[in-house]
Amino acid sequence: MNREQISLRNENYGKKIRAIFDNPLVMNLMPLIGFLIVLVVFTILTKGKIIQPTNINLILGQVYVLMIAATGVFMIMTVGGIDFSQGSILGFSSIIISWVSHYNIVLAVICGILGGAVMGAVNGFFHVRFRIASFIVTICTMYLFRGLCEYITTTGPVAASVGVVVLNKTWLKMLLTLIVLAIGFFTFTFTRIGFDLKAIGASENAARFSGSRPAFSKFMVFVTAGALTGFASFLNVMRVGSITGTAGTQMETQILIALVLGGMPINGGSKARFTNIIIGVLTYSVLQTSLPMVFTQSATQQLVQGIIFLIVVALTMDRKNIRVIK
Amino acid sequence: MTKTILVSDKVNKFFGNTHAVNDVSISFNSGEIHGLIGENGSGKSTFSSMLCGIHPISSGKFLLEKKEINADSIVEANRLGISMIVQEMGTLPGLTVAENIFLGDEDQFTNFGIKNTGAMNRKAQSYLVEYGFEHINASRMVDLYSFEDRKLVEIVKATYFKPKIVVVDETTTALSQAGRESLYHHMNRIKAEGGTIIFISHDLSEVLEHTDRVSVLRDGEYIGTVNSDETTEDDLKNLMVGRELGEHYYRTDFGESYSSEVVLSVKDISVPGFVKNVSFDLHKGEILGIGGLSSCGMREVGKAIFGAAYDRTGTVTLTDGTTIDNVLSAIKNSIGYASKDRDNESIVLESSIRDNITLPSLDLLAKNGIQSAKKLNRFAKKNAELMKVRMSGISQYVSQLSGGNKQKVVLARWLGRGSNILVLDSPTRGIDVGVKADIYALMGELKEQGKSIIMISEEMQELLGMSDRIIIMKDGEINGEFLRSPELGEEDLIQKMI
Known part of the structure; x- marks a missing residue:
């Protein structure tokens, strides 16, 4: 074969491979395939340790808080926004819950949710009212809320009442997470809210001319995300028992990475699927738990983690709708 | 003795699914003014954009003096001897007049990397004087001059270097009579010097008066070339539209x-900067045309009726006294709107046909707030098929459809919702003739059913052909009103527009 034929053949292979990736079924399944590959690879690398019951429990232990908080951020990303303040919101709501839990646990949960909602409302208000890009607003409030956490905990960590800590049961946490996911899934798939959010993410202007209310919806999405993280804080307090000023640090990046691993389109819009949350959080948690088993040094862990994220995202992300890379 | 200077050989242009220019072969002579006409969307501007290096050619070639040229930028085209005066703004704000004139050609004033601004200004000023535009100062910012003066600057910019081919793309609409005369004068000067002008205009009498030959495009295809002095406007129209x-x-x-029943009453609406105290009534079964120049405020009237202009004052009222103040109340009260900016305001481009058709009707389709996928699918399918949308299925993305089919999706969503009042802004803009005819036929049917339509359009034939009543706007105000009549002609409308 001469060079031209080879290049033609290679081009044809390229086309065929692209055609496979462009198939909508394959595209929807990519994140799931990614999850399975990660699972299989790490089962082999850890010589099966990762699928032993104790480790599965360890993985699930991380999943609950992340899954609930990611549900809120999923909605924010569907309308095309992003939120970096979720970790700080988790920290502050956790402090509120710990405080109030000494009086009444139900009241503590309600206060935690309300606190999260108020912080989300601050995000939404500045984003919608002053038309500031959501990533700017939430980077600012990330520091703002974190500052509040540190300020309150200067004299020492805030301990929750024992009543909360004894609730730290796997079945309860799993039940609460499933309830949140079920409500989220139902709202997103079977009410007009999901349709509106997707339309707004795809084209805010066109959505407005179709009877959606972009400004109101965007504000409400931030409030809801805050409230959900407020609720996730309750599960966080159960597990930790006592809250320091750094509680929830880095959670915002964990959520975003998990969603992207799950196939969430960065710019939001019609291609957002509720399953992005579940698959993404599971993939992330498997990676998080198994890396220390394979690589003992934490520096190596971070390095490998970064490389794996890049590879998975590069392979699974749907770029069709992204014209401008920001 | 005429000499062929430029030949286009089977030039094609595709924009996605749209075949904008289809195998166009035309030859242009040196020393002639060659008209290029066709309806909106017939491919004239696309054709000339390819010649000038703005769009790449899909297939075919341009031969300038028997040599194939393939400009990939305007600067490159200029170097080859082809320049263009464009339809929209062709000058860059924030630069001086001289900098605009010599844009892309600054090197002639640069010595050892340093630009000699004084020499550039003097040279520019001498050109301006030579062209008879002494009132323009080359060293001042171009922003300080009016739209018309900036067009004059563009004329200098496009022709000072004695190009072989100059494309004049609908420049005259922006000019006053004096400006036009000056443009014609320079066109004739270039012609006398052996250059070629490709003159694109919608004004057929102007085309016949100032050109030697005219080529006609229709739906991207080349129809023919005629000698201007042997042709009438009607001949041209027939060639443009196609006899059938x-x-x-x-x-x-x-x-x-x-x-005579009034379904919608617009009273004293104003939108700052666009519309001043506009009032009219819309009747049941009426097609009300609103026309004017593109900046006359008619689009804002359409948006104001649909509740989409935030700073509107005045009232829009239905028969039963309901007032329309926002998009939601408009949709709830049976008003539908198709924007001129179809891709940004009428449809969600990166979304399926199903989602687009169902979006405004979600409240009607829900049962106790719960949406059923089956019901949504059935609703979308029914309305898409009713409108004969050409699609692979309702889950196809709207971004893959042609302009005409997109517009059908827009209409399908409002008809599905059961809207009785439709505000259609430029309903056939960029739509090919076949779908155009479908849309006109549909408008007729809707009228029969007792629905009312407000049609906002820049196309006078469309206004005259479809409207029961025509309102002409000028500078944000109503400047004339006409009832449907066979005697009514374009001239009557134009008089009220300018």
């Missing part, structure tokens, strides 16, 4: 054909 459509393209009925 002449008869049943528009409505053919005349006389009162709508009820």
Whole structure:
């Protein structure tokens, strides 16, 4: 074969491979395939340790808080926004819950949710009212809320009442997470809210001319995300028992990475699927738990983690709708 | 003795699914003014953009003096001897007049990397004087001059270097009579010097008066070339539209054909900067045309009726006294709107046909707030098929459809919702003739069913052909009103527009 034929053949292979990736079924399944590959690879690398019951429990232990908080951020990303303040919101709501839990646990949960909602409302208000890009607003409030956490905990960590800590049961946490996911899934798939959010993410202007209310919806999405993280804080307090000023640090990046691993389109819009949350959080948690088993040094862990994220995202992300890379 | 200077050989252009220019082969002579006409969307501007290096050619070639040219930028085209005066703004704000004139050609004033601004200004000023535009100062910012003066600057910019080919793309609409005369004068000067002008205009009498030959495009295809002095405007129109459509393209009925019942009453609406105290009534079964120049405020009137202009004052009221103040109340009260900016305001481009059709009707389709996928699918399918949308299925993305089919999706969503009042802004803009005829036919049917339509349009033929009543706007105000009549002509409308 001469060079031209080879290049033609290679081009044809390229086309065929692209055609496979462009198939909508394959595209929807990519994140799931990614999850399975990660699972299989790490089962082999850890010589099966990762699928032993104790480790599965360890993985699930991380999943609950992340899954609930990611549900809120999923909605924010569907309308095309992003939120970096979720970790700080988790920290502050956790402090509120710990405080109030000494009086009444139900009241503590309600206060935690309300606190999260108020912080989300601050995000939404500045984003919608002053038309500031959501990533700017939430980077600012990330520091703002974190500052509040540190300020309150200067004299020492805030301990929750024992009543909360004894609730730290796997079945309860799993039940609460499933309830949140079920409500989220139902709202997103079977009410007009999901349709509106997707339309707004795809084209805010066109959505407005179709009877959606972009400004109101965007504000409400931030409030809801805050409230959900407020609720996730309750599960966080159960597990930790006592809250320091750094509680929830880095959670915002964990959520975003998990969603992207799950196939969430960065710019939001019609291609957002509720399953992005579940698959993404599971993939992330498997990676998080198994890396220390394979690589003992934490520096190596971070390095490998970064490389794996890049590879998975590069392979699974749907770029069709992204014209401008920001 | 005429000499061929430029030949286009089977030039094609595709934009996605749209075949904008289809195998166009035309030859242009040196020392002639060559008209290029066709309806909106017929491919004239696309054709000339390819010649000038703005769009790449899909297939085919341009031969300038028997050599194939393939400019990939305007600067490159200029170097080859081809320049263009464009339809929209062609000058860059924030630069001086001189900098605009010599844009892309600054090197002639640069010595050892340093620009000699003084020499550039003097040279520019001498050109301006030579062209008779002494009132323009080359060293001042171009922003300080009016739209018309900036067009004059563009004329200098496009022609000072004695190009072989100059494309004049609908420049005259922006110019006053004096500006036009000056443009014609320079066109003739270039012609006398052996250059070629490709003159694109919608004004057929102007085309016949100032050109030697005219080529006609229709739906991207080359129809033919005629000698201007042997041709009438009607001949050109027939070539542009195509004879077979002449008869049943528009409505053919005349006389009162709508009820006297008022369905929508617009009273004293104003939108700062666009609309001043506009009032009118819309009747049941009426097609009300609103026309004017593109900046006359008619689009904002459409948006204001649909509740989409935030700073509107005045009232929009239905028969039962309901007032329309926002998009939601408009949709709830049976008003539908198709924007001129279809891709940004009428449809969600990166979304499926199903989602687009169901979006405004979600409240009607829900049962206790719960949406059923089956019901949504059935609703979307029914309305898409009713409108004969050409699609692979309702889950196809709207971004893959042609302009005409997108517009059908827009209409399908409002008809599905059961809207009784439709505000259609430029309903056939960028739509090919076949779908155009479908849309006109649909408008006629809707009228029969007693629905009312407000049609905002820049195309006078469309206004005259479809409207029961025409309102002409000028500078944000109503400047004239006409009833449907066979005697009514374009001239009557134009008089009220300018």
